Amino acid sequence: MSFLIDSSIMITSQILFFGFGWLFFMRQLFKDYEVRQYVVQVIFSVTFAFSCTMFELIIFEILKVLNSSSRYFHWKMNLCVILLILVFMVPFYIGYFIVSNIRLLHKQRLLFSCLLWLTFMYFFWKLGDPFPILSPKHGILSIEQLISRVGVIGVTLMALLSGFGAVNCPYTYMSYFLRNVTDADILALERRLLQTMDMIISKKKRMAMTRRTMFQKGEVHNKPSGFWGMIKSVTTSIPGSEMPDLTLIQQEVDALEELSRQLFLETADLYATKERIEYSKTFKGKYFNFLGYFFSIYCVWKIFMATINIVFDRVGKTDPVTRGIEITVNYLGIQFDVKFWSQHISFILVGIIIVTSIRGLLITLTKFFYAISSSKSSNVIVLLLAQIMGMYFVSSVLLIRMSMPLEYRTIITEVLGELQFNFYHRWFDVIFLVSALSSILFLYLAHKQAPEKHMAP
Numbered sequence: 001m002s003f004l005i006d007s008s009i010m011i012t013s014q015i016l017f018f019g020f021g022w023l024f025f026m027r028q029l030f031k032d033y034e035v036r037q038y039v040v041q042v043i044f045s046v047t048f049a050f051s052c053t054m055f056e057l058i059i060f061e062i063l064k065v066l067n068s069s070s071r072y073f074h075w076k077m078n079l080c081v082i083l084l085i086l087v088f089m090v091p092f093y094i095g096y097f098i099v100s101n102i103r104l105l106h107k108q109r110l111l112f113s114c115l116l117w118l119t120f121m122y123f124f125w126k127l128g129d130p131f132p133i134l135s136p137k138h139g140i141l142s143i144e145q146l147i148s149r150v151g152v153i154g155v156t157l158m159a160l161l162s163g164f165g166a167v168n169c170p171y172t173y174m175s176y177f178l179r180n181v182t183d184a185d186i187l188a189l190e191r192r193l194l195q196t197m198d199m200i201i202s203k204k205k206r207m208a209m210t211r212r213t214m215f216q217k218g219e220v221h222n223k224p225s226g227f228w229g230m231i232k233s234v235t236t237s238i239p240g241s242e243m244p245d246l247t248l249i250q251q252e253v254d255a256l257e258e259l260s261r262q263l264f265l266e267t268a269d270l271y272a273t274k275e276r277i278e279y280s281k282t283f284k285g286k287y288f289n290f291l292g293y294f295f296s297i298y299c300v301w302k303i304f305m306a307t308i309n310i311v312f313d314r315v316g317k318t319d320p321v322t323r324g325i326e327i328t329v330n331y332l333g334i335q336f337d338v339k340f341w342s343q344h345i346s347f348i349l350v351g352i353i354i355v356t357s358i359r360g361l362l363i364t365l366t367k368f369f370y371a372i373s374s375s376k377s378s379n380v381i382v383l384l385l386a387q388i389m390g391m392y393f394v395s396s397v398l399l400i401r402m403s404m405p406l407e408y409r410t411i412i413t414e415v416l417g418e419l420q421f422n423f424y425h426r427w428f429d430v431i432f433l434v435s436a437l438s439s440i441l442f443l444y445l446a447h448k449q450a451p452e453k454h455m456a457p
Contacts, residue, residue, distance in 0.1 A: 159430075
């Protein structure tokens, strides 16, 4: 009876998650497009629902909600379904819609879709060869074989996003990195833009007058008289003393139009920077500025710790909360129930990680979709986003496991199997460090080049 009640709770929550994914799909991703393939919407919503269910099970594990055997059953079922979607269903439909957009392959789209899926499976399986992700005793069809490879892709994606976010967040929030933009700077740039537009108009008028003059000369000097006169007017070239000048003017107009586009973008950027300066003076702006300093400290600490972990091949055995409380208690020499408070603080920390992960990923997916989608490619892009989302959330479970106290990791470890968990944490540190340092270099060059661009005559 308890199993039925637990299952009804899980099914109800999955229906709610599915509904939220459906609404997000309709209200955010596809609000500017006509939904032609409901199978895409269903796959996206199902992937979102089972991804969120994994996080829900982590919360239930900490709070001891549901029976232990029920949680284990739903963990297993949830992982099997999400892996079935990520490895078999989504790649097949991505290939199917790609082939459907090619007219030559339209009649044989099912055959070519299967060929694309087999190609994906080959590279997906070969992905596990260079990495020490499995114990050698696992069979070829075991769940560990699939989740280990999904974990590599997902952890790589998480580390790339985390490295860029850790650097870009303080750069975006802190007023220290804002350029000093005045009204005089904006007026000077607008004046340059207006002068460029006037030059474009002047040269186009000159071109039009030149063509008109050439046309009139052609009418006067080559006026056809009879049949042979008409032939002569067609075959005889128009006096071309003006033609090289027209070509040269057209080249100048093209260069000026490109310059005007650049000046317009720079003017818009100056206005946006000025708005950010005004916003930074408000209470909310000062709050985000403080957050920027906090995240900059966190970024430096994270890069330092990732470097230490890589150099000394170190992986933590204790979750960060318990370790931090133990160090504080030992340093202050006070009586404190470390186990009790570490459980509650870990629950809050894991909850924050889950909420921010889901929110951050959905915002990123929305921006990415709007940037590259079109009416023909929208179905393929949504399926790719569903694939990324599922792999991201599966990998989050692998990494969140280390943030939980030891007694809460038992079922998660049993469900995921004998994976090389330490490898995933080291791999995350390596990719995070590369992503963060690359982002620092990129933002430094962009920030350094911006003032020079505006100062150029």
